[in-house]
Amino acid sequence: MFSGKVRILWNRRVGSSYYKIGLKCGNALINARPGQFVMLRLDGRTSPLLRRPFSIHRIIEGEKGIEILYRVVGEFTGRLSEVKDGEWVDIMGPLGKGFSLPENIGSIFIVAGGIGVAPMLFLSTHILDKKMAGSTNIKVFLGARSKEDLLCRDDFLNLGLDVMITTDDGSEGKTCLITTPVEAALKEKRPEVIYACGPSGMLKCLAGIAETYKVPCQISTESVMACGIGACLGCAIEGKDEGRYLHVCMDGPVFDSRDIRF
C-alpha cells in the first residue's frame, strides 16, 4: 500500500457538481483492482482532519496515475474542487477488497446509480483488457436523478458497450428507477453476474431481484470512514448473520449482496 504526496495532473468540472481529478502516482497504484479505493487528504490543510475515501475511477496509462470522479457534497469535496493542476494531494491506497472477476464469464450486468458509476468504468475497462472469454457481452445500466446527474455514458459507449439509461424525472432515457430495466432484462436472459454500485435503496432492491432470479450480485457499499485501514471500526455495517458486523474498509467495500443485512 502506498502512502504519500502525489501531484495533481488535472481537476476538471464534468457536470453541475461533479469533477474528475487526475493524480500522478507513478507505479504506486498500478496493481489496484476495480472496486478498490484510496483515502485522500489535502496537502498542508488541517481541516477536514480526516482523510476521505474515493473509488478509483480509471487508471491513467501514459501518465502513470489514477483518475477519481467525485461529487461535491461537503467540506472536503468542496475544497478538493478548488485545487489546481500541479498542486499536491496526500493519498493512501489502494485499499479494501474490489470486485472479484471469474476467469471465464459470458454475460455481465453492470448497474450504477448516480455517483456509484465511479468504480464501474475501471471495472469495465479491466474486464475488456483481460479479454475474458466471451466477456464482450457487458450490459451497462445507468440510473440518475436527472440528466445533469448522468455520468460516463460516452465512456461506456466508446468501449462498445450496451448502455441503458433511466432518470427519475424523465429528462433522459426511460422515466423509472434503474432496477426496472435490470429486472426486465433478467427476465429475458440471466447474466452470470451482476456488479453494482449506487445508493443503498438501489442496492437493496437489486439484492432482492438478484435473489429472486438466482444471479450472483456483487455490490460496492459506502459508509462513513475515519481511517480506511481497519483501525477505528467506524465503518461497520451489519452482516446477514444477526450481530455480525462487517467493516466496509477491510471486508469490502465490495460484498456479495447475500452477505449484507439491508
Ligand SMILES: Cc1cc2nc3c(=O)[nH]c(=O)nc-3n(C[C@H](O)[C@H](O)[C@H](O)COP(=O)(O)OP(=O)(O)OC[C@H]3O[C@@H](n4cnc5c(N)ncnc54)[C@H](O)[C@@H]3O)c2cc1C
Ligand atoms: C469506499 C468508498 C468509496 C467512495 N467513492 C466515492 C467516489 O468515487 N466519488 C465520490 O464522489 N464519493 C465517493 N465516496 C463518498 C465520499 O467519500 C464522500 O462523499 C466524502 O467523504 C464527503 O466528504 P465531504 O467532507 O465533502 O462531505 P461531508 O461534510 O463529510 O459530508 C457531506 C454529506 O455527505 C454524507 N457522507 C459523507 N461521507 C459519506 C459516505 N461515505 N457515505 C454516505 N454519505 C456520506 C454526510 O453524512 C453528509 O450528509 C466513497 C465512499 C466510500 C466509503
Ligand code: FES
Ligand atoms: S474506516 Fe476505520 S475501520 Fe473502517
